Amino acid sequence: MSTQNPKAARVAINAAPGMTNGTTKAAPAATGAKRAVGTSRPRASLVDVATLAGVSSGTVSRALTRPDMISQATRERVLAAAQRLGYVANGAARALVMRRSMTVGALVPRFGGSSFPTMIQALESTLAAADYTLLLSAPEHSRGQGPAALAALLERGVDAVALLGAQHPPQVFAALTAHQRPFVMMWAQHSPQGVCVGFDEGEAASLLVDHLAALGHREIGFVGGRTEHNERARRRLLGLTLAIARHGIRLAPQAMLEVDYGFAQGFEAMTELLQRGLTITAVVCGNDYLATGALAALAQAGVPVPGQLSVASFNDNDFAAYLYPPLTTVRLPIREMGEQAGHYLLQRLRGAQPQHQALLPVELIVRQSTGYAPRAQE
Amino acid sequence: MSTQNPKAARVAINAAPGMTNGTTKAAPAATGAKRAVGTSRPRASLVDVATLAGVSSGTVSRALTRPDMISQATRERVLAAAQRLGYVANGAARALVMRRSMTVGALVPRFGGSSFPTMIQALESTLAAADYTLLLSAPEHSRGQGPAALAALLERGVDAVALLGAQHPPQVFAALTAHQRPFVMMWAQHSPQGVCVGFDEGEAASLLVDHLAALGHREIGFVGGRTEHNERARRRLLGLTLAIARHGIRLAPQAMLEVDYGFAQGFEAMTELLQRGLTITAVVCGNDYLATGALAALAQAGVPVPGQLSVASFNDNDFAAYLYPPLTTVRLPIREMGEQAGHYLLQRLRGAQPQHQALLPVELIVRQSTGYAPRAQE
DNA sequence: TTGTATGCGTTATCAC
DNA sequence: GTGATAACGCATACAA
Numbered sequence: 001m002s003t004q005n006p007k008a009a010r011v012a013i014n015a016a017p018g019m020t021n022g023t024t025k026a027a028p029a030a031t032g033a034k035r036a037v038g039t040s041r042p043r044a045s046l047v048d049v050a051t052l053a054g055v056s057s058g059t060v061s062r063a064l065t066r067p068d069m070i071s072q073a074t075r076e077r078v079l080a081a082a083q084r085l086g087y088v089a090n091g092a093a094r095a096l097v098m099r100r101s102m103t104v105g106a107l108v109p110r111f112g113g114s115s116f117p118t119m120i121q122a123l124e125s126t127l128a129a130a131d132y133t134l135l136l137s138a139p140e141h142s143r144g145q146g147p148a149a150l151a152a153l154l155e156r157g158v159d160a161v162a163l164l165g166a167q168h169p170p171q172v173f174a175a176l177t178a179h180q181r182p183f184v185m186m187w188a189q190h191s192p193q194g195v196c197v198g199f200d201e202g203e204a205a206s207l208l209v210d211h212l213a214a215l216g217h218r219e220i221g222f223v224g225g226r227t228e229h230n231e232r233a234r235r236r237l238l239g240l241t242l243a244i245a246r247h248g249i250r251l252a253p254q255a256m257l258e259v260d261y262g263f264a265q266g267f268e269a270m271t272e273l274l275q276r277g278l279t280i281t282a283v284v285c286g287n288d289y290l291a292t293g294a295l296a297a298l299a300q301a302g303v304p305v306p307g308q309l310s311v312a313s314f315n316d317n318d319f320a321a322y323l324y325p326p327l328t329t330v331r332l333p334i335r336e337m338g339e340q341a342g343h344y345l346l347q348r349l350r351g352a353q354p355q356h357q358a359l360l361p362v363e364l365i366v367r368q369s370t371g372y373a374p375r376a377q378e
Numbered sequence: 379m380s381t382q383n384p385k386a387a388r389v390a391i392n393a394a395p396g397m398t399n400g401t402t403k404a405a406p407a408a409t410g411a412k413r414a415v416g417t418s419r420p421r422a423s424l425v426d427v428a429t430l431a432g433v434s435s436g437t438v439s440r441a442l443t444r445p446d447m448i449s450q451a452t453r454e455r456v457l458a459a460a461q462r463l464g465y466v467a468n469g470a471a472r473a474l475v476m477r478r479s480m481t482v483g484a485l486v487p488r489f490g491g492s493s494f495p496t497m498i499q500a501l502e503s504t505l506a507a508a509d510y511t512l513l514l515s516a517p518e519h520s521r522g523q524g525p526a527a528l529a530a531l532l533e534r535g536v537d538a539v540a541l542l543g544a545q546h547p548p549q550v551f552a553a554l555t556a557h558q559r560p561f562v563m564m565w566a567q568h569s570p571q572g573v574c575v576g577f578d579e580g581e582a583a584s585l586l587v588d589h590l591a592a593l594g595h596r597e598i599g600f601v602g603g604r605t606e607h608n609e610r611a612r613r614r615l616l617g618l619t620l621a622i623a624r625h626g627i628r629l630a631p632q633a634m635l636e637v638d639y640g641f642a643q644g645f646e647a648m649t650e651l652l653q654r655g656l657t658i659t660a661v662v663c664g665n666d667y668l669a670t671g672a673l674a675a676l677a678q679a680g681v682p683v684p685g686q687l688s689v690a691s692f693n694d695n696d697f698a699a700y701l702y703p704p705l706t707t708v709r710l711p712i713r714e715m716g717e718q719a720g721h722y723l724l725q726r727l728r729g730a731q732p733q734h735q736a737l738l739p740v741e742l743i744v745r746q747s748t749g750y751a752p753r754a755q756e
Numbered sequence: 757t758t759g760t761a762t763g764c765g766t767t768a769t770c771a772c
Numbered sequence: 773g774t775g776a777t778a779a780c781g782c783a784t785a786c787a788a
Contacts, residue, residue: 043557045765056775061767071773086556091534092473093765096780101470103513103534110499117495121488124516128527133534134514135481138502152511156469156481178464179421319641319670423781434759439783449757471781474764 044085053081064089095157104345105135105153107146108164108186114261115287115316115334116164119186122338123162130346132159147171154179160345165231166191182348186341187232189359197340199360201232204330205239206246207364208284208312211328213247217282217310220244221255223269223294224286233258236286236314255280259290266293274301282310291320291327315365325367333360422463431459442467473535482723483513483531485524486542486564492639493665493694493712494542497564500716501540508724510537525549532557538723543609544569560726562719565610567737575718577738579610582708583617584624585742586662586690589706591625595660595688598622599633601647601672602664611636614664614692633658637668644671652679660688669698669705693743703745711738 050057055074063070063078070078081087095101104127108116124134137153139145150172153161161181163172166188173193176183188196212220222240225233244251255278259265266289273283274297285291291313298305305311306326313320315329337360344356428435433452441448441456448456459465473479482505486494502512515531517523528550531539539559541550544566551571554561566574590598600618603611622629633656637643644667651661652675663669669691673683681687684704691698693707715738722734 046767047765057765058767058776059774061765062774065767069773074773086553088529088532088553088557090474090765092470092479093780094767095470096468096474096765096782097767099780101534110503117498120495120514121516124514125488125518128515128517128530131530133530136498136502136512136514137506138499139506140503149506151466152506152509154466156479156511175464175466179466424783425781435782436760436784437758440758443783447757452758468781471764472783474766474781475783477764 043090044082044087045090046087048085049078049082049087052085053078100159100349101157102132103135103156103158104132104342105137105150105156105158105161107137107139107149107153107161110138110140115332118334119338119341122335123186123342124338126339126342127346132346132349147175150175154181159349160184162186162341162345166193166196167231168193182345184341184344184356186337190357195344195356197337197344197356197358197360199333199337199362201235201239202242203239203359204314204332204362205236205243207330207362208314208328209240209243209247209249211364211366212282212284212310212312213249215282215310217249219250219252219255219278219280220282220284221257221273221278221280222251222284222286223257223259223266223273223290224284225261225290226258233286240284252278252280254278255283261287261289263289263293263296266290267297268293270294270297271301274298274303280309282306282312285311285313285320287314287316288320291329292324295320295324295327327367329365331363331365333362336360421468422460422465423468424465426463427456427460427465430463431456478537478727479535480510481513481534481536482510483515483528483534483536483539485515485517485527485531485539488516488518493710496712497716497719500713501564501720502716504717504720505724510724510727525553528553532559537727538562540564540719540723544571544574545609546571560723562722562734564715564719568735573722573734575715575722575734575738577711577715577740579613579617580620581617581737582692582710582740583614583621585708585740586692586706587618587621587625587627589742589744590660590662590688590690591627593660593688595627597628597630597633597656597658598660598662599635599651599656599658600629600662600664601635601637601644601651601668602662603639603668604636611664618662630656630658632656633661639665639667641667641671641674644668645675646671648672648675649679652676652681658687660684660690663689663691663698665692665694666698669707670702673698673702673705705745707743709741709743711740714738 046057046060050060053060053074055078059070059074060078060082063075064082067075091101106120106123108120120134120136127134135153135156135158137149139149146168150161154175158181161176161183163183163185164187166185183194185191185194185196187198189198189200190196222237224237227234227237241251254276255273257269257272259269266285269290270283270293273280283294285294291311295305295311298309298311303309310328311326312328315331316334320327320329340356340360344354347354424435424438428438431438431452433456437448437452438456438460441453442460445453469479484498484501486498498512498514505512513531513534513536515527517527524546528539532553536559539554539561541561541563542565544563561572563569563572563574565576567576567578568574600615602615605612605615619629632654633651635647635650637647644663647668648661648671651658661672663672669689673689676683676687676689683689683702688706689704690706693709694712698705698707718734718738722732725732
């Protein structure tokens with residue numbers, strides 16, 4: 001290979017000092033041999049590229065990251081060499097000296113089947129556009145494992161962190177500030193601990209309740225998620241309670257059920273409400289899954305909707321309303337939360353200190369029965 | 379603080395050399411001052427802990443990672459010091475010398491609204507149990523951006539990679555082997571490029587078709603996903619075609635529709651099939667979303683299911699069948715794929731070379747109408 | 757058992 | 773514009 005280009009000879013000479021370095025490597029190389037027997041050399045480094053291009057490693061570094069600081073000629077030579085060796089920068093070394101990893105951590109509880117994926121997806125895509133990569137940590141239960149999971153993220157050198165919700169053990173915030181990592185809380189509002197990206201749960205509830213009140217409903221029920229370990233379910237219930245109180249209408253205690261989010265739970269909860277023989281004329285559901293299950297229960301029981309009982313729902317996934325148009329929903333800005341969280345973190349990482357406390361808009365959706373209903377208004 | 383413990387005095391003395399180091403840091407410290415004006419010191423390092431504990435940095439390193447190589451007394455002293463400083467290891471430095479980052483990359487296309495989240499979740503949780511963290515990369519379109527996204531992952535030093543599907547540009551596999559990174563292809567079977575974790579699409583199709591054939595159906599339709607850019611949709615169609623051919627029954631070309639996955643698409647596709655006035659007696663749907671939309675269309679059209687038209691579906695999310703029990707489905711091992719992919723990679727990372735080509739089982743689910751149907755068999 | 761010294765691959769500070 | 777060289781923080785081989 002060195003016969004091909006006159007410069008290559010010079011390379012060989014220049015390589016001498018580097019080779020000294022290489023000889024010293026004998027011991028580590030033996031360690032490296034612990035892996036497969038293969039003839040495979042360790043991945044090319046800056047020095048390798050430099051050697052091949054006949055320049056110093058510093059020049060290679062600049063050619064790759066600050067092309068305009070380098071002469072046209074050498075730049076091309078370096079790029080060619082890098083290309084030929086399939087050079088890929090070692091992010092660990094870079095992170096070590098740069099003190100940043102181009103990595104952002106996301107700390108969210110398990111997200112199977114819920115709307116978190118949409119949010120995470122939006123977050124990832126926003127960050128990716130700025131060359132950041134998302135390190136995902138999804139501890140089993142939101143309580144307990146948070147600090148440990150965060151430690152794992154910090155240890156991996158994340159430059160910033162996105163959290164779900166505002167309620168975390170103090171150690172979480174302590175570690176975050178101790179490590180001086182920008183962070184943002186998604187699906188939350190008004191935390192004294194830092195910046196939140198979310199929406200006004202109270203407003204969302206108001207939209208639904210205003211609508212129901214305007215239709216003349218005076219007594220309504222609520223089938224929501226379990227509040228004990230779910231900050232969002234808690235805030236949702238609170239918002240609803242306040243909105244209802246404002247209208248002077250009634251949320252009967254017997255018409256309130258806390259269940260896990262799910263089709264079956266919605267079905268069973270609604271069945272239970274029907275059996276209780278209440279006088280409610282409307283039911284609000286905490287999310288799509290519950291609403292869908294509830295509507296199935298009503299359909300089976302032959303209860304006309306909204307003829308006899310109105311149903312409204314908070315809408316994470318936009319499918320309950322789709323399946324059952326008479327359902328009035330509030331569309332929650334799931335994707336938007338991920339995007340805004342990403343944008344905020346990126347600004348922080350660029351050194352800005354944006355006051356990003358804005359709440360994202362929610363939207364009431366009252367559909368006409370356009371045809372997708374299995375059995376609307378029967 | 380140093381007056382509290384006699385040993386602390388010794389610490390101060392031993393600290394001298396360390397402090398020299400600290401003084402040398404003056405320039406870097408100034409660089410660090412580029413950020414906020416704060417009084418904040420850079421995060422504690424091994425040396426800081428060593429200084430505080432009155433031992434060498436090597437001892438601290440061992441005390442933290444190989445506790446059994448250290449005497450009880452010093453170990454406790456070191457741990458206390460680390461605790462007090464809130465020491466968190468610098469993963470970049472560790473990765474640089476260890477040549478591994480305890481990080482695994484996942485390269486999957488956008489996953490909003492599909493079943494990928496379930497799989498990713500399972501993958502993450504499996505890896506987390508072994509102290510690995512997941513670096514998520516979700517390029518916009520599966521084609522094109524793959525290599526760049528992979529490069530980003532490799533640059534960040536991922537120890538292994540999980541891919542979705544087996545069809546990737548050659549550069550992807552080239553880079554993976556060049557960097558000697560174990561990888562696994564999820565939702566795929568039999569790739570010459572490497573190990574797959576998936577299920578037998580043909581078997582899944584057979585389960586459905588066998589069932590339909592046993593019920594006497596001789597001519598069926600198919601509403602599936604778009605095959606052009608979707609490897610899984612393609613394999614699904616292929617499996618179905620083969621199963622149908624085996625039974626000598628007929629999949630009429632006019633009864634085949636390729637659409638995007640979604641409720642509306644399923645609804646419209648089914649509406650279209652009805653309008654075509656075909657003689658089919660059963661329709662297979664490519665996934666839950668399509669099936670749900672299709673069933674809504676049938677319900678609206680007043681077509682009894684399965685009385686007049688049977689519907690069967692591949693089942694990613696288990697909700698279509700839930701909402702509409704007469705729907706026969708094949709449960710696909712989504713979560714299991716994530717788990718197995720994780721386990722395989724972990725084994726590889728431990729140095730094993732498992733022959734992990736097993737296909738995960740699929741399961742035919744024929745439900746009785748247990749009560750969750752809005753209007754079963756009407 | 758513990759201390760010392762070296763290298764991991766990169767960026768940045770200096771000279772040239 | 774380019775080449776040496778010193779960190780970055782950690783793990784480890786080798787001495788003690």
